[in-house]
Amino acid sequence: MYLIINKKSDASNEIKVTALVTYAKLELKELIHLKNLYYYQDSMLSEFRANIVRTGSEENRNYVVLDNTAFYPTGGGQPHDTGWINDIEIIDVEKVGEEIRHYTLADVTSLKGEVHGKLNWTRRFDHMQQHAGQHILTAAFVELFDFATVSFHLGTELATIDLNTADVTAEQLAAVESRANEIILENRPIETKWVDKEGLAEYNLRKEVTVDEDIRLVIIPEYDYNGCGGTHPTSTGQVGLIKILATEKMKQQIRIHFVCGQRVLQQLAMRKQVLSEVARQLSVPEENAADALRNFAQTAKANDKALGEAQDALLVFEARELAKDTIAASVFSNRSIQQLQKLARFITQENPDAIALLVAENEEKLQFVASRGANITHSMKDISSAILPLINGKGGGNDALIQGGGEKVLTAGQLLDEMKKIYV
Known part of the structure; x- marks a missing residue:
């Protein structure tokens, strides 16, 4: 948008300027409306072109605001994306008011006009796998045992959900994990839909939503319907696999530690390396390592005594x-x-x-x-x-x-x- 102002200053010109600025702000707000954001239009988009709206600085970081973006800002339990705008590395993305700010430690004063954005796709796809896996796992706990998820955290190595139950058995965990992986293997579509408050009545939501407009549903047909603002792959098969690794009692709740997709292979490789080293140190085959370690611990305890x-x-x-x-x-x-x-x-x-x-x-x-x-x-x-x-x-x-x-x-x-x- 171009703003032309007559050099002659009078009351009518001031009114015109005010009106144009207000219109510009409304146009920007509409341009970056939630539904129009690239990361909502196509979660699989890894590169895009957009225009610089403005640049700025905040504390020790500079930032860039674009007229659209595929960079997901931190929110809803999902961490922000990273990547590059032209050759500038983006280290953080946050929504501040109506703006999505792309933070960098580099100088951004040279950025003008149209730019090229590129996501760190390994990071983004990992986050999508974990987030979609959380939906699947949470729905399985509700379906089988009516255990609701009260919170979700996506960490750098593990993801966790907290269940509103004081106890969960090994048999229940095995049943939930099996059901979740069935849903993944069926490769069901993962759909998104924008609805208003009245439109929610058509869906059997897993939990109530907290907003009244621009409600985004993430849907796994005939399995899970949930209000969510995060990014997900387009099918359950892309989650790959879900593995529950551990549980932890948190007051009157149970925390479930789990991994999905590529993280399963990473955890398997790490645990294989540890098991191999333990077996080597004990001079036993890997399948006998647990018994040998138990005997070693008992002997060490007796020796300490x-x-x-x-x-x-x-x-x-x-x-x-x-x-x-x-x-x-x-x-x-x-x-x-x-x-x-x-x-x-x-x-x-x-x-x-x-x-x-x-x-x-x-x-x-x-x-x-x-x-x-x-x-x-x-x-x-x-x-x-x-x-x-x-x-x-x-x-x-x-x-x-x-x-x-x-x-x-x-x-x-x-x-x-x-x-x-x-x-x-």
């Missing part, structure tokens, strides 16, 4: 030697705080008249434990309050046992000497 018992026996032996003194003090290297606590308890159990003062030097920090025997009335908190400021440390505990740690501004021996001063 035996090792723990052996370590405790050594700590008891060490405690007996230290407990010969009423101030059982010692410095260690690379002892965990848990080991120090256990040793301190063994010492005071062995000698109820002893106080255990233990310090360990671990990597870039000092750690300590102080514990008293049953016959000692002094509070161990006196120690922590005295030495924590010396090492810029933090600690906790009670009158009988305290522990803490801090910076290595002192040596382990110097810290132990400071602890001794309180009772010696």
Whole structure:
């Protein structure tokens, strides 16, 4: 649209300008009406030509507004498309008011007139497979068990739906997955139709729609009728395959993790690689890997228990030697705080008249434990309050046992000497 304005300024000209600008805005709004958008006219369109309406910037990104587009903006649980306008990479697409903004990090000031748009088709078709698969899977849960979907999320690796049920069995999941894949194998058409509020009465919708006009239905004939603004392939066969991978309890709902199409092959390849590596490490055929891993875990658990018992026996032996003194003090290297606590308890159990003062030097920090025997009335908190400021440390505990740690501004021996001063 061209706007010609007489240089002479008067009231009539101002009225004409206002009217033309208003008309231009209405024309743009009508031009990019939902029904006319390329991604709704033909979801399989991967390249297109359009005209630049305007360019702009927002925070650290620039954007382009076209008079039409095949780029799908984020919405309805489906992520945005990416791709290119001429040779400029589009990294995000969002609907802002009446505009669809194509965001880029590149300079857009040179874009004028007609441009060529090209989608990242691998990304778009993947999104269409997952979204159509969600419709099919959701309808199967309703058809077989009357479990409604309350939310949908399309992630980069997995897709999820949340069901309004507190429990779902393995048998139910298998039945739903089988039914969903039957619908895919039948290669039913996936149709779209625009209706108004009154026209909805003709269709058995899976759930109520939230808008009163420009209602877009996605239809799998004699199976699923649903209001949806996303993009989908033209037939169920293009979804390829649906596989349910996992379930997760979410309060009073169940989250279903699933994949469709190419993602099934990606998940299969990843899991095959993991299984092969596990089988190789265990030196067993893949079909025996689960049993071998179970046996390995049981053996490892038994070994951990035996090792723990052996370590405790050594700590008891060490405690007996230290407990010969009423101030059982010692410095260690690379002892965990848990080991120090256990040793301190063994010492005071062995000698109820002893106080255990233990310090360990671990990597870039000092750690300590102080514990008293049953016959000692002094509070161990006196120690922590005295030495924590010396090492810029933090600690906790009670009158009988305290522990803490801090910076290595002192040596382990110097810290132990400071602890001794309180009772010696």
